[in-house]
Amino acid sequence: MPSPKEFIDHELAMLSNQVVMWRRHFHENPELSFHEVHTSQFVYDTLCSMTNLEVTRPSPTSVMAKLIGDVPGKVIALRADMDALPIEEANVFSFASKVPGVMHACGHDGHTAILLGVAKLLSGLKNEINGEIRFLFQHAEELFPGGAEEMVSAGVMEGVDLVLGAHLWASLPVGLVAIAPGPLLAAPDTFRITIIGRGGHAASPNETIDPIAIGAQVVTNLQHVVSRYKDPFLPAVVSVTQFIAGTADNVIPGSAMLAGTVRIFDKELRDQIPEQMKRIVKGVCEAHAATFEFVYQKGYRPVINDANVASQLEASFIRTFGESRVENAEPTMGGEDFSAYLEKAPGAFFFIGAGNERAGITYPHHHPRFTVDEDALAIGVKGYVNAVFDLM
Numbered sequence: 001m002p003s004p005k006e007f008i009d010h011e012l013a014m015l016s017n018q019v020v021m022w023r024r025h026f027h028e029n030p031e032l033s034f035h036e037v038h039t040s041q042f043v044y045d046t047l048c049s050m051t052n053l054e055v056t057r058p059s060p061t062s063v064m065a066k067l068i069g070d071v072p073g074k075v076i077a078l079r080a081d082m083d084a085l086p087i088e089e090a091n092v093f094s095f096a097s098k099v100p101g102v103m104h105a106c107g108h109d110g111h112t113a114i115l116l117g118v119a120k121l122l123s124g125l126k127n128e129i130n131g132e133i134r135f136l137f138q139h140a141e142e143l144f145p146g147g148a149e150e151m152v153s154a155g156v157m158e159g160v161d162l163v164l165g166a167h168l169w170a171s172l173p174v175g176l177v178a179i180a181p182g183p184l185l186a187a188p189d190t191f192r193i194t195i196i197g198r199g200g201h202a203a204s205p206n207e208t209i210d211p212i213a214i215g216a217q218v219v220t221n222l223q224h225v226v227s228r229y230k231d232p233f234l235p236a237v238v239s240v241t242q243f244i245a246g247t248a249d250n251v252i253p254g255s256a257m258l259a260g261t262v263r264i265f266d267k268e269l270r271d272q273i274p275e276q277m278k279r280i281v282k283g284v285c286e287a288h289a290a291t292f293e294f295v296y297q298k299g300y301r302p303v304i305n306d307a308n309v310a311s312q313l314e315a316s317f318i319r320t321f322g323e324s325r326v327e328n329a330e331p332t333m334g335g336e337d338f339s340a341y342l343e344k345a346p347g348a349f350f351f352i353g354a355g356n357e358r359a360g361i362t363y364p365h366h367h368p369r370f371t372v373d374e375d376a377l378a379i380g381v382k383g384y385v386n387a388v389f390d391l392m
């Protein structure tokens with residue numbers, strides 16, 4: 001009788017090709033957030049064809065599978081996201097997107113394929129499982145308010161002791177995995193500022209209240225939030241990404257709209273920054289006799305890895321892959337609704353290296369030519385499956 005780890009290596013060799021085929025199927029048939037109809041049905045059907053799984057639909061486009069072991073023990077949840085992005089794919093490979101304007105440009109096709117591979121492998125090891133493994137195939141990671149919150153509300157985290165998630169990572173070379181305790185992904189908040197002036201003839205600015213000139217000062221003054229107001233040891237980003245105003249060369253418009261994003265890890269700072277921003281907008285507008293509207297929308301919570309789970313996961317990766325292939329994950333200001341699960345149970349999120357400079361796989365996430373080195377898929381399956389046994 002082979003040990004579970006020998007069984008895993010043997011099965012993985014057989015399964016790797018299948019996981020690549022699944023990824024290509026998802027890549028070719030991408031669906032936008034909250035519209036993962038075909039994808040979730042494919043996942044549901046594939047899971048139903050495996051043994052020992054209880055498969056359910058927590059929401060219209062998500063899927064959950066439970067693998068209940070023979071012996072009681074911990075409940076470990078593993079999460080993959082399944083949605084694509086509104087991007088026209090520029091890759092020309094045979095399995096490029098068949099859907100105009102929609103593309104798996106973040107690697108969620110790979111996440112879904114990896115987790116199917118993990119489910120396939122573990123479902124054959126039911127008698128070796130102490131406790132329960134719960135597979136969460138989540139919809140809508142890319143679009144606030146996100147699918148994670150919906151799945152949590154549907155009860156998928158009830159009784160869960162720890163939760164793991166991963167992202168294929170373009171800036172990390174294939175062959176490596178990365179994990180770290182503490183802050184990993186920021187809270188991605190958004191804001192919208194409307195500056196209301198008084199429009200008129202561009203040749204008589206004295207008869208107007210020019211929202212463009214005022215808006216330009218608002219943009220400049222907002223830079224003080226990060227450079228002057230906050231503790232330099234707390235990371236934050238304030239980016240104005242839209243400035244929309246005007247219709248003609250000779251018309252001063254009546255209003256201007258600014259919008260953008262704020263990225264923060266620290267909870268207190270997250271409460272302070274919107275107030276500082278509003279104070280700046282109010283001050284600049286009042287100085288120039290304009291009025292304003294300020295809307296601040298808090299996005300996903302930051303992803304903060306549990307120190308204990310992260311260190312166990314790191315030890316597991318070192319056992320599985322060797323020390324030279326396990327890196328310390330660098331925090332990024334990107335956001336992830338994996339944080340919704342972390343509200344309910346300790347857990348950790350890790351990165352699976354998917355870049356390969358020699359193969360030209362260098363484009364960043366959300367780029368029309370983004371892709372992953374498919375060798376990363378088997379590495380993801382192997383990392384997850386061994387982690388389950390090590391953390392169980």
Ligand code: NI
Nearest residue numbers: 106107108167
């Ligand atoms: Ni993503």
